[in-house]
């Protein structure tokens with residue numbers, strides 16, 4: 001009876017460890033957010049596009065300042081590369097602004113949806129960025145009555161690049177140990193006390 005109970009405890013422990021491993025594995029996985037998935041939001045009007053080679057089921061299109069946002073939360077802080085996928089269409093805009101909101105600020109990238117070389121692939125936006133467990137990308141549809149901007153998918157890809165140092169949050173103070181010998185100050189040690 002005791003042996004059977006021990007087997008049961010070991011089995012439950014094993015299942016718990018497996019569950020924990022899966023949770024950790026999921027936590028460090030890259031994040032791909034497709035249009036319509038949790039983490040997306042928008043302003044203005046976005047319609048389903050008939051564009052070629054979308055990521056997943058479909059893509060969306062809009063114009064004249066409508067925005068589309070892909071946001072991830074509760075991920076391990078670290079350095080990520082940001083990729084975007086868009087579908088092709090004959091009216092695609094050649095100049096589209098994308099804001100990347102990362103720990104150290106906002107970077108605006110200008111991309112070309114009209115370039116056929118960018119279709120059916122992930123296109124890297126900018127460089128690598130450090131995110132504090134959350135971050136987002138917002139695309140703004142180009143202005144013009146005959147052009148269209150596509151919102152499809154964004155991939156936050158974990159990078160092995162070491163994280164950059166955090167921004168300075170306070171002025172460093174320097175301690176100077178010294179002794180007085182009459183009017184002469186002799187510095188005997190310098191150290192950062194921050």
Ligand SMILES: [Ca+2]
Pocket residue numbers: 034035054055056057058059152153
């Ligand atoms: Ca899609």
